[in-house]
Amino acid sequence: QVQLVESGGGLVEPGGSLTLSCAASGIIWDDYAIAWFRQAPGKEREGVSCVMGNSFIRRYAGSVEGRATLSRDSIKNTIELQLTYLQPEDTAIYYCAAEPTNSDFCSLESAYQYWGQGTQVTVSP
Secondary structure (H helix, E strand, O other): OOEEEEEOOEEEOOOOOEEEEEEEEOOOHHHEEEEEEEEOOOOOOEEEEEEEOOOOOEEEOOOOOOOEEEEEEOOOOEEEEEEOOOOHHHOEEEEEEEEEOOOOOOOOOOOOOEEOOOEEEEEOO
16 A cells, blocks of 8 residues: 655745655555645645656756755655745645656656645745
């Protein structure tokens, strides 16, 4: 059974940073794409970043390009998303998602099979 658990959200001041963590169980990393999405109040879900488990090829949305870094902690078996220079428009619920795939590249579209419950990120003075 695939399970995704996010953590690391919270309140941060503009210009600050934080690291979100996605703990995945029930998957074989090489066979999956892992992604982070976010959804702000009244807005559609947006793909933030994704990674292919086999090649670790990563993609970033334009809205976070240069401010986001996706990494994997092999000991903790987690995918971590570090966000810097956070602004109020980054306020959203951030979700981790997983999709079994043999593609060469991951997708920032939301057609992922497995989803976590989300973690709230609030950027405010």
